[in-house]
Amino acid sequence: MRVLDLGCGTALSSIFLAREYDVDVWAAxxxxxxxxxWRRVDDAGLAGRVHPRVPVRVRPPGWSLVGLTRVVAHLK
Incomplete structure (x- = not known):
């Protein structure tokens, strides 16, 4: 399963999802x-499972889930 975590912040939610649910996560x-x-992901031992990206470069095919974490707080 692939998860797109938009508005991931410090990628802690992405690390959690990869570790607890055995999914690949693109964190933007x-x-x-x-x-x-990337440093946090590598320290967590999840390099290759969590992929930190700049949002304009996030385009892998076939998403299973899109997570919007704390994004609403930034909309006005």
């Missing part, structure tokens, strides 16, 4: 640098 956030999230 406009405000947090993907390099910072």
């Amino acid at each position: 956030d406009l405000w947090v640098d993907p390099t910072e999230n």
Whole structure:
């Protein structure tokens, strides 16, 4: 299963989903640098399962689930 976690912030929700539900997660956030999230993902031992990205570059096919975490707080 593939999950797109839009507005993932520091990717903690992405790490949780990959670890607990055995899914591949594409983590995208406009405000947090993907390099910072990559370090957290690597420290969690989930490199290859969680893929931090800049949102405009997130286009893998066949999504199973799209998660919008804390995105509404940014809309005005």
